[in-house]
Amino acid sequence: MEFVEVSDEFQTNKYSFKRYKGRPFHKTTPGNVRDQLQRFSEFQCRADDVLLCTFPKSGTHWVYNTVQMLRSGTLKYSGTPRVADAEDLKLIEQMETPRTFLTHFTFPLIPNDAKRGIPKVIFVSRNPKDVLVSAFHYIDNMCNTGFEGDFNFFMKFFLSEEFYVSGASWFTYMKEWSDGLRQHPEMRVLSLIYEDFKKDTYGTIEKLADFLEVKKDATFLREVEKNITLEHLKECHAKITGESDRWSMVDKSGRVPIYRKGKVGDWKNMFTVAQNEHFNAVYLEKMAGYEFAFEYE
Structure with a gap:
């Protein structure tokens, strides 16, 4: 493992990360990275586990809280899930059944048990332009993130192969997940698209209920729909339930700035024409041979 620092010629824009076997990892990834990856690949999943897999800023907490409401049969806000990438895995091992936990890691790094179909896996993807904008605001509102600029x-950082959040750039992450799901048909997986969840929230809640094999009472599902609006989740997150000592290193209150706008197409308010053209060119080059169902403009 090596620690990498990159900056522009003026030293005003910079980022840093851990690199292991050519892959970028956030500097909060425990220790030498290798040991965390080893432990996670060998992590023993349970048949009633739900492993939530997302590239950051793709609707992670939105889906997580929906899943928790459906599984618990309550409308309680569950805050932030346990994140296997950055936490002591013993904390996840000790969670009460049924467990729902998160990883942002790219497909080759998820547990072998998940690839064998033992836990249920929910995979969520989103238009990369909105992911980029959301990630910028998210990182810009925290401290000790490894990025300044x-x-x-x-x-430029996001479009590079050094974007450090998942052990892979967004482009590599999506390709590795696409290949991995095709190569492991035995997996129990539900793939969701952020934009589809926005368009048909109730229909997506029904899909989740079916996948999770929970009771599908229409009255309760409608209440879930009301309680997972951005406004409601944002309000809940601003209360003490949104605080956690786990995140004190990136936010003084321990409340990470998860919810912002949640809109589809917000990238149009940030990208210049030149930036959009450049992004499109990079996308076409890097994603050649791959097609995804989310709306990409």
Whole structure:
């Protein structure tokens, strides 16, 4: 494992990360990275586990809280899930059944048990332009993130293979997940698209209920729909339930700035024409041979 620091010629824009076997990892990834990856690959999943898999800023907490409401049969806000990438895995091992936990890691790094179909897996994807904008605001509102700079520099960072959140860039992450799901048909997986969840929230809640094999009472599902609006989740997150000592290193209150706008197409308010053209060119080059169902403009 090596610690990498990158900056522009003026030293005003910079980022840093851990690199292991050519892959980028956030500096909060425990220790030498290798040991965490080893433990997670060998992590013993249970048949009633739900492993939530997302690239950051793709609707993670939105889906997580929906899942928790459906599984618990309550409308309680569950805050932030346990994140296997950055936490002591013993904390997840000790969670009460049924467990729902999160990873942002790319497909080759998820547990072998998940690839064998033992837990249920929910995979969520989102238009990368909105992911980029949401990630910029998210990182810009925290401390000790390993990034300092303006939006233009952040875009260069995001488009590179050094974007450090998942052990892979968004492009590699999506390709590895696409290949992995095709190569492991035995997996129990539900793939969701952020934009579809926005368009048909109730229909997506029904899909989740079916996948999770929970009672599908229409009255309760409608209440879930009301309680997972951005406004309601944002309000709940601003209360003490949104606080956690786990995140004190990136936010003084321990309340990470999860919810912002949640809109589809917000990238149009940030991208210049030149930035959009550049992004499109990089996308076409890197994603050649792959097609995804989310709306990409």
